[in-house]
Amino acid sequence: MEKPILQVINLSHRYSVQWAIQGINFEISKHGIYGLLGSNGAGKSTTMNIICGVLKQTQGDVLIKGIDVRENPVSAKRCIGFLPQKPPLHMDLSVQEYLMHATRMRHVPPTERKNAVREVMERCGIAHFEKRLIRNLSGGYQQRVGIAQAIVHKPEFVVLDEPTNGLDPNQILEIRRLIQEISKDCTVILSTHILSEVQAVCDYVYMVEQGTMVFSGTLEQFDNYIIPDSFVVSLASPPLTEDLRAIQGVNDVEELGGMNYRIHFAGNDGNPVMEHMVNISRQRGWNMKEIRLEKSSLDAIFAELSKK
Numbered sequence: 001m002e003k004p005i006l007q008v009i010n011l012s013h014r015y016s017v018q019w020a021i022q023g024i025n026f027e028i029s030k031h032g033i034y035g036l037l038g039s040n041g042a043g044k045s046t047t048m049n050i051i052c053g054v055l056k057q058t059q060g061d062v063l064i065k066g067i068d069v070r071e072n073p074v075s076a077k078r079c080i081g082f083l084p085q086k087p088p089l090h091m092d093l094s095v096q097e098y099l100m101h102a103t104r105m106r107h108v109p110p111t112e113r114k115n116a117v118r119e120v121m122e123r124c125g126i127a128h129f130e131k132r133l134i135r136n137l138s139g140g141y142q143q144r145v146g147i148a149q150a151i152v153h154k155p156e157f158v159v160l161d162e163p164t165n166g167l168d169p170n171q172i173l174e175i176r177r178l179i180q181e182i183s184k185d186c187t188v189i190l191s192t193h194i195l196s197e198v199q200a201v202c203d204y205v206y207m208v209e210q211g212t213m214v215f216s217g218t219l220e221q222f223d224n225y226i227i228p229d230s231f232v233v234s235l236a237s238p239p240l241t242e243d244l245r246a247i248q249g250v251n252d253v254e255e256l257g258g259m260n261y262r263i264h265f266a267g268n269d270g271n272p273v274m275e276h277m278v279n280i281s282r283q284r285g286w287n288m289k290e291i292r293l294e295k296s297s298l299d300a301i302f303a304e305l306s307k308k
């Protein structure tokens with residue numbers, strides 16, 4: 001059976017006296033884009049640096065395709081591409097020179113280096129800047145070069161620490177597109193403190209807070225983390241609010257203006273109350289235009305999980 005791409009087992013790390021992360025466990029065995037979400041100082045970079053073998057953990061294990069990163073760093077790193085939070089760019093080299101250097105660092109065989117650089121420049125949309133010094137590129141293009149050095153050896157697993165940090169909105173969109181593009185060939189884990197980033201690109205979410213994992217699951221599970229307790233209904237010929245309140249299962253009614261009402265219901269399942277509302281509306285001619293369950297905003301989920 002094929003080994004999982006990544007296994008993080010009971011991982012803890014202490015800088016001098018304080019624990020930065022404690023008892024982190026997770027496993028990636030399916031292809032996709034994984035988001036490591038957490039506020040500043042939550043422990044994302046510490047976790048990523050250990051996964052990529054640039055920091056040695058105090059306790060626990062990291063296995064990349066079954067290879068222990070601490071015991072066999074060279075073999076494990078062949079499968080990994082890493083863009084640290086501060087991209088390791090050499091500002092006085094041209095894009096092409098720097099990527100050639102990256103192929104040597106990543107043990108690409110000498111005869112394949114030129115092609116690997118050409119291919120990765122095309123892929124990352126930087127071929128037209130091959131002769132330009134990295135210091136003269138915009139932030140977005142420097143980030144593309146950072147991603148290019150991470151994938152030049154065609155790793156199966158790519159780790160990107162805050163890849164859109166400090167970029168302007170257009171550059172953010174371009175880098176997200178690039179991440180989606182490279183994820184066709186490899187599994188990507190990226191860290192971010194921005195919720196919308198997770199929503200925009202990730203299939204799975206891991207959330208760390210104060211050094212511990214507080215959530216892991218699909219984006220949909222994350223989205224549904226707080227069970228809804230209200231729905232919004234639009235009635236073109238609404239009754240008195242009292243009549244809505246009197247419906248079985250309704251706890252409270254808020255008037256939202258126009259023909260919209262927020263209905264708070266009791267219990268975990270809004271479906272029976274919504275069905276009831278649809279039937280009564282039809283019987284009494286309230287002329288229902290829309291009814292929809294209200295999901296918690298991602299920010300509310302983030303706040304709830306951060307509290308935990």
Ligand SMILES: Nc1ncnc2c1ncn2[C@@H]1O[C@H](COP(=O)(O)OP(=O)(O)OP(=O)(O)O)[C@@H](O)[C@H]1O
Nearest residue numbers: 015016020038039040041042043044045046047193
């Ligand atoms: N070299 C270090 N020495 C001491 N403490 C550190 C060091 N690096 C990080 N820390 C501490 O470890 C904790 C986790 O930091 P880490 O950088 O992993 O978090 P993060 O989630 O990546 O945050 P950010 O998004 O701000 O980079 C923080 O409390 C941080 O202050």
